Amino acid sequence: TQDAPGAHGAAKVLVASNRGPVSYEVRDDGSLHSRRGGGGVVSGLSAIGPDAGALWVCSALSDGDREAVRRGVGEDGVLMLDIPADVHADAYNGIANSVLWFVHHMLYQTPLEPVFDAEFRRRWASYEAYNRAFAEALAGQAAPGAAVLVQDYHLTLVPGMLRELRPDLRIGHFSHTPWAPPEYFRMLPDDIAEQVLRGMLGADRLGFLTRRWADAFEACCARFADGLGGTRIGVHGLGADADFLRERSHRADVTERMTALRDEIGSAPDGTPRRTIVRVDRTELSKNIVRGLLSYRQLLDDHPEWRERVVHVAFAYPSRQDLAVYRDYTAEVQRLADELNSQYGTPGWTPVVLHVKDDFARSLAAYRLADVALVNPIRDGMNLVAKEVPVVSDEGCALVLSREAGAHEELGEDAITVNPYDVVGTARALHEALSVRPEERAERSKRLAAAATALPPAQWFLDQLHALEEQPGPSA
Numbered sequence: 001t002q003d004a005p006g007a008h009g010a011a012k013v014l015v016a017s018n019r020g021p022v023s024y025e026v027r028d029d030g031s032l033h034s035r036r037g038g039g040g041v042v043s044g045l046s047a048i049g050p051d052a053g054a055l056w057v058c059s060a061l062s063d064g065d066r067e068a069v070r071r072g073v074g075e076d077g078v079l080m081l082d083i084p085a086d087v088h089a090d091a092y093n094g095i096a097n098s099v100l101w102f103v104h105h106m107l108y109q110t111p112l113e114p115v116f117d118a119e120f121r122r123r124w125a126s127y128e129a130y131n132r133a134f135a136e137a138l139a140g141q142a143a144p145g146a147a148v149l150v151q152d153y154h155l156t157l158v159p160g161m162l163r164e165l166r167p168d169l170r171i172g173h174f175s176h177t178p179w180a181p182p183e184y185f186r187m188l189p190d191d192i193a194e195q196v197l198r199g200m201l202g203a204d205r206l207g208f209l210t211r212r213w214a215d216a217f218e219a220c221c222a223r224f225a226d227g228l229g230g231t232r233i234g235v236h237g238l239g240a241d242a243d244f245l246r247e248r249s250h251r252a253d254v255t256e257r258m259t260a261l262r263d264e265i266g267s268a269p270d271g272t273p274r275r276t277i278v279r280v281d282r283t284e285l286s287k288n289i290v291r292g293l294l295s296y297r298q299l300l301d302d303h304p305e306w307r308e309r310v311v312h313v314a315f316a317y318p319s320r321q322d323l324a325v326y327r328d329y330t331a332e333v334q335r336l337a338d339e340l341n342s343q344y345g346t347p348g349w350t351p352v353v354l355h356v357k358d359d360f361a362r363s364l365a366a367y368r369l370a371d372v373a374l375v376n377p378i379r380d381g382m383n384l385v386a387k388e389v390p391v392v393s394d395e396g397c398a399l400v401l402s403r404e405a406g407a408h409e410e411l412g413e414d415a416i417t418v419n420p421y422d423v424v425g426t427a428r429a430l431h432e433a434l435s436v437r438p439e440e441r442a443e444r445s446k447r448l449a450a451a452a453t454a455l456p457p458a459q460w461f462l463d464q465l466h467a468l469e470e471q472p473g474p475s476a
């Protein structure tokens with residue numbers, strides 16, 4: 001490994017992402033309270049151990065986070081960047097979540113179409129500044145030859161910027177989203193599209209969740225850049241964490257919530273517990289929650305024999321509420337659930353049990369009670385819910401799964417596949433899922449769980465790290 005050109009830090013493995021592993025909240029008495037998040041990268045970093053010299057660079061997102069930075073409060077191994085709030089808002093809300101997220105998930109449709117005007121250019125400058133802040137922090141903290149793992153669409157420019165600042169580093173980037181095919185990606189202004197690809201291609205190695213997204217990226221590079229250059233591509237299909245889920249879902253807070261949920265769900269006229277169709281999502285346009293509700297309504301119309309005997313348990317947790325289109329979507333989900341309940345409900349039966357307050361223990365309780373899991377996104381990088389429910393469900397669940405979810409590449413064989421736009425077809429799939437014989441359902445669920453846990457989060461992370469470290473170095 002050649003020496004770094006300028007000043008360098010001591011970190012040997014660095015992760016960069018918008019959302020970090022910890023967040024802070026200011027309590028009424030002025031004290032700071034911290035909360036740790038989960039996910040694949042968290043498991044991966046704990047797997048490499050505390051002495052590996054790991055550093056996670058992330059954004060301060062909440063007022064509490066910014067206060068923590070100001071007070072110099074923090075955790076070992078985490079560096080929060082206090083990016084000016086307006087720059088962050090433009091980069092995160094204005095570009096990452098309302099342009100890049102929409103492009104990769106192909107969410108634009110009339111009348112919601114991109115307008116790449118002067119205001120967009122102004123926000124893009126913030127996106128660049130935001131990416132530069134990460135690149136500079138990483139350059140300052142990384143030891144010579146260190147491995148840097150940059151995460152997601154918020155930070156597509158970082159690999160290229162960092163390569164210029166620190167040619168000695170091993171740079172990886174991982175996309176947790178789909179990648180748009182060339183015909184859709186070309187919607188971006190040409191210079192911006194080029195900048196995104198060049199930024200990504202600054203990495204030694206790019207990771208994607210499925211072959212399909214990797215192929216789309218390669219196709220974009222073939223069309224709009226000079227191919228991949230020296231950058232290599234890897235596919236790493238993040239799996240569910242079986243050990244963690246099984247242990248966590250048997251704790252007392254989960255069993256308490258199962259009791260409460262069973263009460264809400266109630267019993268069919270013959271006294272047996274009602275069947276459940278469970279979904280758990282961020283209230284996110286790509287998750288297709290509204291068409292899920294429409295499909296459920298279609299099921300009740302086409303198969304009235306299920307009325308009073310089934311409940312749709314839908315947990316739709318708040319997400320990206322700074323964006324009007326997300327607020328509107330949240331309202332539409334709520335409105336449709338209310339409408340269904342008032343049109344179909346009876347004194348003893350609430351057809352849709354909708355909860356919107358994020359509660360992980362209650363999500364696990366719903367997983368355990370699930371007869372059917374409904375995962376019908378329009379487009380999704382992977383979708384871990386599809387992988388988690390079969391692992392956790394007590395009786396084994398039937399999985400109704402969109403062919404547009406990355407998880408479909410691994411789970412398609414034992415799931416009931418749907419076209420997410422086809423409401424009638426999804427209703428048919430729900431009926432089929434509710435009608436599978438218990439033994440067959442249990443067997444298929446077991447196979448789903450096995451496929452879902454093939455690549456646990458720690459291994460997923462280590463595979464990427466090792467592949468990056470083993471790749472011929474920049475000076476080779």
Ligand code: G6P
Binds near residue numbers: 019152176177319320
């Ligand atoms: C997706 C992205 C993540 C993001 C998450 C939650 O899974 O790939 O990078 O953190 O959504 O979205 P949020 O905007 O709340 O961070």
